[in-house]
Amino acid sequence: MKVREGCVYVGVGGHVVAINPSTGEEIWRRKLRGSPFVTVQVQGDTLLAGAAGELFCLDAVTGTIRWRNRLKGLGMGLVALGGPSEIEVAAAMAAAAASAAAASA
Numbered sequence: 001m002k003v004r005e006g007c008v009y010v011g012v013g014g015h016v017v018a019i020n021p022s023t024g025e026e027i028w029r030r031k032l033r034g035s036p037f038v039t040v041q042v043q044g045d046t047l048l049a050g051a052a053g054e055l056f057c058l059d060a061v062t063g064t065i066r067w068r069n070r071l072k073g074l075g076m077g078l079v080a081l082g083g084p085s086e087i088e089v090a091a092a093m094a095a096a097a098a099s100a101a102a103a104s105a
Contacts, residue, residue, distance in 0.1 A: 007060070009047055011038025016049045016056075018063060028063035032056055 007027065008019040014035050018027040032038060035052035047060040057066045 009040045009042060009060070011040045011049060011051070012036075014038060014051060016040055016047065016058060016063065018060075030058060030063040030065065 006021050008021045010017045010019060014033050015029055015031050016038060017029045019025070020027055032049060033052040033054060037051070039050040041048045042060060045060050046066075047058040049056045049058060053071055055069045055071060057068070058064065059066060
């Protein structure tokens with residue numbers, strides 16, 4: 001199963017919800033923690049979500065929790081996520097491939 005094109009992921013009320021942007025239909029919903037704030041970041045077929053000081057890794061297609069990290073000793077606050085976007089990763093890979101091709105020519 002592939003990640004749905006343009007799927008919107010919403011973090012709210014301790015849940016992550018996958019929404020079809022064309023229809024507004026809910027595709028799946030996953031309860032994480034009781035925190036009202038949930039942060040989300042998509043990385044390919046992986047969805048990272050932070051809630052109440054805990055980090056979750058979900059399958060972006062099914063919403064199944066793959067793993068969780070309680071981030072022990074860091075409290076129960078808001079979890080901010082960061083990292084390169086898919087566009088930045090693709091551009092870096094293309095540049096590395098072009099550089100390797102030029103070096104071998």
